[in-house]
Amino acid sequence: MEHTIAAISTPMGKGGVAMIRISGQDAIDIADRVYKGKNKLSDAKTHTVHYGHIVYKNEVIDEVLATVMRAPKTFTREDVVEVSTHGGVVTAKKVLDAIILSGARLAEPGEFTKRAFLNGRIDLSQAEAVIDVINAGNDLSRKNAITQLGGALSREIQELRSTLVHLAAQMQVIIDYPDEDLAEVDISDIERVCKSVREKTQQLIKSADNGAIIKDGIRATIVGKPNVGKSSLLNALARYDRAIVTDIAGTTRDIIEESINLNGVELILVDTAGIHDTDDAVEKIGVERSKQSLDNSDLVIVMLDGSYMLDDDDISIIKRTRDKKRIILINKNDIGKGKYTSSVIAKANGDPVIEISAKTLDGTDKVREEIRRLYNLGELTKDNSVIITNARHKAALVNADKALLRVLEGIELGMPSDIVSIDINEAISDLGEITGETVSDAIVQDIFHSFCVGK
Ligand SMILES: Nc1nc2c(ncn2[C@@H]2O[C@H](COP(=O)(O)OP(=O)(O)OP(=O)(O)O)[C@@H](O)[C@H]2O)c(=O)[nH]1
Ligand SMILES: [Mg+2]
Structure with missing residues (x-):
C-alpha cells in the first residue's frame, strides 16, 4: 500500500x-x-x-x-x-x-x-508538460505546454506506435508462415508504412528547432569594436536606458542582458564589451567574455560604425562571426550614411546588412523585422501543430527514426523478416519512451526529481 x-x-x-x-x-x-x-x-x-x-x-x-x-x-x-x-x-x-x-x-x-x-x-509526456506549464516564461511556451498536457503529443506518438505495432504483427505472420505467397505483397506494404511513419517522426524532430526557441528564447549577442553603438542598440530595442552609453571607448566592460518579447518569443539581448586588442586588465576580461558570449549565442548582431571607415578590428569581427546566424548593422546612419555599405555586403556572405541609427531609432524596426523573418516567428505563433520542446522526446524520436531507416535498408538488402522486425520493435520501444510505456525506472525517477516539492 x-x-x-x-x-x-x-x-x-x-x-x-x-x-x-x-x-x-x-x-x-x-x-x-x-x-x-x-x-x-x-x-x-x-x-x-x-x-x-x-x-x-x-x-x-x-x-x-x-x-x-x-x-x-x-x-x-x-x-x-x-x-x-x-x-x-x-x-x-x-x-x-x-x-x-x-x-x-x-x-x-x-x-x-x-x-x-x-x-x-x-x-510521461503529459507529466513533463506539467513542469513546462509551471516554468513557462512566455505565452507561446505556456500554450505549447498546455497542449502537450492535454495529450496532443501523446496522441500523435500513440498513433505512430500503434501503426508500427500493427506492422510488427504482420511481420510475425511472414516469419511464422514463410511459405505463403502473400509475403511478397506484405513487404512493399511494410516499406510504405515505414516511410510514412518516418515522414511524421522527421517532421516532429524538425519541430524541435522551434521548440527550443519557444522554450528557451533566442539569445542574441551584440558584438563590435568599442564605441560603435552596441549599448545604444540594446537601449533602443529594450526601449529604456538599460546600459550606460558614453562617447568613451570601452564603456561597457561586462555582459549586460535584457529580454524583450518578439511575437511571444523571448529575445535575450546580450550587450558586450567592444572587441579589440587592449592592454587594460579589466577590459581584457570583458573582451574574453564577449567572445564567450558570442560562441554561446543563437544569433549574432555585428555592429559597425558607419561614420568611420572599416578597419582591421571590424573585419576580424566580421570574419570571426562568419559561421554564426547573424545580422550585420551599420550604425550611425544619421551622420555617416552608406559610405561603405556595399563593401560590407560584399563581406557579409549573404547575411542581412541593415543601416540604422541607434540614436534616432531609424532602422531599428527593420532589425526586429529581420529577426522575426530569420526565425519565422510569424508562422510560429500561427502554427497549431505539435512542437517538440523536450530534449528527451527529441532523442527518442531520432532513435526511432534511425531504427526505421534500418528497417528500410534491411528490406532493400533482402534481409530476412525476423532481422527486419527487430528494428521495427526497436522503433516501437523508442516511441514508448516518450509516453513512458517503455521507459526505465531510473529515468522516471530522474524526471520527477526535477519537479518542485508539492507538485
Ligand atoms: N550620431 C550617432 N551617435 C551614436 C549612435 N549610436 C551610438 N552613438 C554614440 O556613440 C557613442 C558610443 O555609443 P555606445 O552605445 O556606448 O557604444 P558601445 O558600442 O556600447 O561602446 P563600448 O561599450 O565602449 O564598446 C555614444 O556617444 C553614443 O551616443 C548613432 O546612431 N548615431
Ligand atoms: Mg557599450
Missing part, C-alpha cells in the same frame, strides 16, 4: 493563501485528525469545500478551507484533501507539520505528479 503523502504546494513566501495537499488512501482520515469544522471531512461528499480550523494538541493553528476529493477523479487518482490556509511560511509549515505528525509522509519532489503517472491518469 502506498503511503499517504503531504506537502505545501504553493511557493514559500508571503501571499494571500497557501495550500497544503494531502494524497493517498488515508488522506481524508489524516485531515480529520487536525481539522475541526461543523462536520467531519470523512462524512463529506467528494469535490466539496469545507470551512473550519486546523487544531493540533488543542492549539488553533489557522482558519482554513478544506477541499475533499475522493478517488478516482483526482489529480493523483487517490483520495486528496487540499487545505488552504492563510499565506505565510510559518502558518503553512505548522499546518503541514501537524498533518505529518498525524500520519502523512512528506512528499518527494514531483511525487503527486508521479502518482498521477503511475496510476495512469497521465502519461
Whole structure:
C-alpha cells in the first residue's frame, strides 16, 4: 500500500493563501485528525469545500478551507484533501507539520505528479508538460505546454506506435508462415508504412528547432569594436536606458542582458564589451567574455560604425562571426550614411546588412523585422501543430527514426523478416519512451526529481 503523502504546494513566501495537499488512501482520515469544522471531512461528499480550523494538541493553528476529493477523479487518482490556509511560511509549515505528525509522509519532489503517472491518469509526456506549464516564461511556451498536457503529443506518438505495432504483427505472420505467397505483397506494404511513419517522426524532430526557441528564447549577442553603438542598440530595442552609453571607448566592460518579447518569443539581448586588442586588465576580461558570449549565442548582431571607415578590428569581427546566424548593422546612419555599405555586403556572405541609427531609432524596426523573418516567428505563433520542446522526446524520436531507416535498408538488402522486425520493435520501444510505456525506472525517477516539492 502506498503511503499517504503531504506537502505545501504553493511557493514559500508571503501571499494571500497557501495550500497544503494531502494524497493517498488515508488522506481524508489524516485531515480529520487536525481539522475541526461543523462536520467531519470523512462524512463529506467528494469535490466539496469545507470551512473550519486546523487544531493540533488543542492549539488553533489557522482558519482554513478544506477541499475533499475522493478517488478516482483526482489529480493523483487517490483520495486528496487540499487545505488552504492563510499565506505565510510559518502558518503553512505548522499546518503541514501537524498533518505529518498525524500520519502523512512528506512528499518527494514531483511525487503527486508521479502518482498521477503511475496510476495512469497521465502519461510521461503529459507529466513533463506539467513542469513546462509551471516554468513557462512566455505565452507561446505556456500554450505549447498546455497542449502537450492535454495529450496532443501523446496522441500523435500513440498513433505512430500503434501503426508500427500493427506492422510488427504482420511481420510475425511472414516469419511464422514463410511459405505463403502473400509475403511478397506484405513487404512493399511494410516499406510504405515505414516511410510514412518516418515522414511524421522527421517532421516532429524538425519541430524541435522551434521548440527550443519557444522554450528557451533566442539569445542574441551584440558584438563590435568599442564605441560603435552596441549599448545604444540594446537601449533602443529594450526601449529604456538599460546600459550606460558614453562617447568613451570601452564603456561597457561586462555582459549586460535584457529580454524583450518578439511575437511571444523571448529575445535575450546580450550587450558586450567592444572587441579589440587592449592592454587594460579589466577590459581584457570583458573582451574574453564577449567572445564567450558570442560562441554561446543563437544569433549574432555585428555592429559597425558607419561614420568611420572599416578597419582591421571590424573585419576580424566580421570574419570571426562568419559561421554564426547573424545580422550585420551599420550604425550611425544619421551622420555617416552608406559610405561603405556595399563593401560590407560584399563581406557579409549573404547575411542581412541593415543601416540604422541607434540614436534616432531609424532602422531599428527593420532589425526586429529581420529577426522575426530569420526565425519565422510569424508562422510560429500561427502554427497549431505539435512542437517538440523536450530534449528527451527529441532523442527518442531520432532513435526511432534511425531504427526505421534500418528497417528500410534491411528490406532493400533482402534481409530476412525476423532481422527486419527487430528494428521495427526497436522503433516501437523508442516511441514508448516518450509516453513512458517503455521507459526505465531510473529515468522516471530522474524526471520527477526535477519537479518542485508539492507538485
Ligand atoms: N550620431 C550617432 N551617435 C551614436 C549612435 N549610436 C551610438 N552613438 C554614440 O556613440 C557613442 C558610443 O555609443 P555606445 O552605445 O556606448 O557604444 P558601445 O558600442 O556600447 O561602446 P563600448 O561599450 O565602449 O564598446 C555614444 O556617444 C553614443 O551616443 C548613432 O546612431 N548615431
Ligand atoms: Mg557599450
